[in-house]
Amino acid sequence: MFREITLGQYYPADSVLHRLDPRVKLFATLIYIIVLFIAEKPIPFLVITAALIAVIVMSKVPFSYMVRGLRGIVMLLVIAGVFNLFMTPGIVVYKIGPFEISDIGLKNAIIMVVRMVYLIIGTSLMTLTTTPNQLTDGLERSLRPLSRLGAPVHEISMMMSIALRFIPILVEETDKIMKAQMARGADFESGGLITRAKAMVPILVPLFVSAFRRASDLAMAMEARCYHGGEGRTKMKPLTYKASDRVAYVLIMAFLVAVAVLSLI
Amino acid sequence: MKSMINAKQLTHEFFRRDEEGNVEGISVALDHVDLDVAPGAFIAILGHNGSGKSTLAKHINALLTPSEGTLLVDGMDVSDPERTLSIRESAGMVFQNPDNQIIATVVEEDVGFGPENMGIPTDEIWQRVESALKGVGMWKYREHSPNRLSGGQKQRVAIAGVMAMEPKCIILDEPTAMLDPGGRAEVLQVAHELNRKKGITIILITHYMEEVVDADYVYVMEKGHIIMDGTPREIFSRVDDLIAHRLTVPQITLLAHRLKAAGLDIPEGILTREELIKALCP
Numbered sequence: 219m220f221r222e223i224t225l226g227q228y229y230p231a232d233s234v235l236h237r238l239d240p241r242v243k244l245f246a247t248l249i250y251i252i253v254l255f256i257a258e259k260p261i262p263f264l265v266i267t268a269a270l271i272a273v274i275v276m277s278k279v280p281f282s283y284m285v286r287g288l289r290g291i292v293m294l295l296v297i298a299g300v301f302n303l304f305m306t307p308g309i310v311v312y313k314i315g316p317f318e319i320s321d322i323g324l325k326n327a328i329i330m331v332v333r334m335v336y337l338i339i340g341t342s343l344m345t346l347t348t349t350p351n352q353l354t355d356g357l358e359r360s361l362r363p364l365s366r367l368g369a370p371v372h373e374i375s376m377m378m379s380i381a382l383r384f385i386p387i388l389v390e391e392t393d394k395i396m397k398a399q400m401a402r403g404a405d406f407e408s409g410g411l412i413t414r415a416k417a418m419v420p421i422l423v424p425l426f427v428s429a430f431r432r433a434s435d436l437a438m439a440m441e442a443r444c445y446h447g448g449e450g451r452t453k454m455k456p457l458t459y460k461a462s463d464r465v466a467y468v469l470i471m472a473f474l475v476a477v478a479v480l481s482l483i
Numbered sequence: 484m485k486s487m488i489n490a491k492q493l494t495h496e497f498f499r500r501d502e503e504g505n506v507e508g509i510s511v512a513l514d515h516v517d518l519d520v521a522p523g524a525f526i527a528i529l530g531h532n533g534s535g536k537s538t539l540a541k542h543i544n545a546l547l548t549p550s551e552g553t554l555l556v557d558g559m560d561v562s563d564p565e566r567t568l569s570i571r572e573s574a575g576m577v578f579q580n581p582d583n584q585i586i587a588t589v590v591e592e593d594v595g596f597g598p599e600n601m602g603i604p605t606d607e608i609w610q611r612v613e614s615a616l617k618g619v620g621m622w623k624y625r626e627h628s629p630n631r632l633s634g635g636q637k638q639r640v641a642i643a644g645v646m647a648m649e650p651k652c653i654i655l656d657e658p659t660a661m662l663d664p665g666g667r668a669e670v671l672q673v674a675h676e677l678n679r680k681k682g683i684t685i686i687l688i689t690h691y692m693e694e695v696v697d698a699d700y701v702y703v704m705e706k707g708h709i710i711m712d713g714t715p716r717e718i719f720s721r722v723d724d725l726i727a728h729r730l731t732v733p734q735i736t737l738l739a740h741r742l743k744a745a746g747l748d749i750p751e752g753i754l755t756r757e758e759l760i761k762a763l764c765p
C-alpha cells in the first residue's frame with residue numbers, strides 16, 4: 219500500500235524548463251504566487267492564463283500530471299467555493315430556496331477556486347521539472363544570505379536531502395514490518411479509528427527504533443568521510459547561471475510588472 | 484619503514500550509565516592492544532561479536548579516542564583533535580550496513596561527498612569520482628539511485644566513496660556481513676584489487692574464516708584482547724586453539740587437520756583444495 223507513494227514527483231524530460239537553474243524556478247514560483255494574489259480582475263487573469271499555458275507547453279510534461287495534484291484538494295475547493303458563494307453579503311443575484319448568492323459572493327468564489335487551481339498547477343510544474351536534489355541545492359543557494367544572520371541554511375538543506383534518501387527506505391521497512399505483523403495475525407483494516415490507531419503501535423515502535431539506529435549509523439558514516447558542516451565545503455555540481463537563466467529572470471520580472479499594471483488600471 | 488597503523492597498549496572503556504547519568508559499570512572493549520600494520524599490507528581482523536573489532540576500527544578513524552595507550556595512524560596521534568580530519572583523509576572506513584552509509588540519492592553524488600567535504604575543486608572531484616567508480620566497476624551505474632542496487636553493489640559504491648578521498652588505508656568493518664555469497668565475493672575482490680594495484684593498506688574485519696585466507700597477516704580478537712596473530716597459515720595451523728575459542732575453521736583446513744590426526748603425513752595449516760591435493764598425492 220505504501221509503494222504507490224513516489225517522492226518528489228519529478229517527470230524526466232528534456233525541455234527548456236527542465237534545464238533552467240533551480241534558483242530561477244524557485245524565484246519564478248514565488249513571483250507567480252504573488253501575482254496570483256495581486257490579480258483580481260479578468261484581464262490580469264487572462265495574462266496569467268496565457269503565461270501558464272505557454273510554460274505548460276514548454277515543459278513537455280503531460281497535462282494530466284499537473285491535474286493529479288488537484289485530486290487531493292477537490293473537497294477543499296468545493297467547501298471553500300460553497301462558503302464564499304453563500305456566505306458573502308451583497309446584492310442578491312440568485313436564490314435557491316433559503317440560500318442566497320450575492321454578486322460579491324459569486325466573484326469571490328470564482329477568484330478563490332481559480333487561484334487555488336492555478337496555484338497547484340503552477341507549483342507542481344516546478345516540482346515536475348526539478349529533481350529533489352536540484353531543489354534542495356537551489357534552496358540552499360537562494361537562502362545563503364540568511365546564513366549570515368545565523369540561519370542554519372546548509373544544515374536544513376542537508377537534512378532535506380538526507381530525508382529524500384531515507385524516506386523510500388523507511389517506507390519499505392514499514393511495509394516489511396506490517397507484513398511481518400500481519401503474518402502474526404495483526405489486523406490493520408477493520409475496527410474503528412481508535413482500534414486501528416492502536417494497531418499501528420506495533421509498527422511504529424520497531425520503525426522508530428530502526429530509524430534511530432540508522433540515524434546514528436549515518437551520522438558516523440558522514441563524520442568518517444570528513445563531514446564537518448558547510449564550512450570549507452566545495453560542490454561537485456555547483457549551480458551556475460546560463461544565458462537562458464538570465465532571459466528567464468527578465469521574462470519573470472516583465473510578467474510581474476505586466477500583471478501589476480493591468481491590475482491597477 | 485614507517486608503519487601505517489601503530490597501536491601501543493590501546494585501551495578503550497565504555498561507561499554504562501543509569502538513568503541519572505551515574506556510572507553503573509565499565510565495559511572494557513579494548514584491553515591493552517598492540518598492533519602494527521606496515522604500509523601496503525592486507526590485514527585481517529577476526530573475532531566474534533562483541534570482541535572489540537568495531538571499537539578498534541573506530542579508533543583508527545578517529546571516531547573514538549583511546550582511554551589509555553596510543554594509536555598512531557600514518558604517524559598522526561588519534562588523540563590530537565587538530566589531526567582528526569587528516570586522519571580521516573588517510574584512513575577511510577567502510578561500514579557493515581550498506582544502506583546506512585550512502586548519503587546521496589544518486590551514486591555519483593555519494594562518491595563525491597567525501598571530496599566535497601575535503602574542499603577539493605569541482606573539476607578534480609569529477610576526476611576522482613570517475614576513477615573511483617571505475618576502480619570498483621560501478622561507473623555505468625553512476626546516475627542510478629542507490630536504492631535500486633544490490634547489497635554488493637551498494638558496498639562497492641561505499642568503497643568508491645572512500646576511494647575518492649584517496650586514502651592510504653581503508654578499514655572495512657564487516658563489509659560482507661549483510662551480503663549474499665555473490666555480493667561477498669564482489670566486495671572481497673575489489674578490496675584485494677585496491678591493495679594489489681594501488682598499494683592501499685587494507686584492514687578487513689570479518690567473522691568469516693574463509694575471507695582471511697588471502698590476507699598477509701591475521702589478528703584474532705576476543706573480549707578486547709588480541710589472542711592470536713600471524714600469517715593465515717600460522718593461524719590455521721592451530722586448529723585446536725581455534726576450535727577452543729569457538730572459531731570455525733575453513734572446511735579444507737579442518738579436513739587436513741583430521742587426516743593428519745588420523746595418521747596421514749601431511750603438513751598443518753593447509754588453506755586450499757589445491758594444497759591438500761598436492762600434499763596427498765605428491
Ligand SMILES: Nc1ncnc2c1ncn2[C@@H]1O[C@H](COP(=O)(O)OP(=O)(O)O)[C@@H](O)[C@H]1O
Nearest residue numbers: 497510512530531532533534535536537538539
Ligand atoms: N557505544 C557503546 N556503548 C557501550 N558499550 C559499547 C558501545 N559500543 C560497543 N560497546 C561494547 O564494547 C564491546 C565491543 O563491541 P564492538 O567493538 O562493537 O565489537 P565487535 O565489532 O567485535 O562485534 C561490546 O561488549 C559492546 O557491548
Ligand SMILES: [Mg+2]
Nearest residue numbers: 536537656657
Ligand atoms: Mg562490529
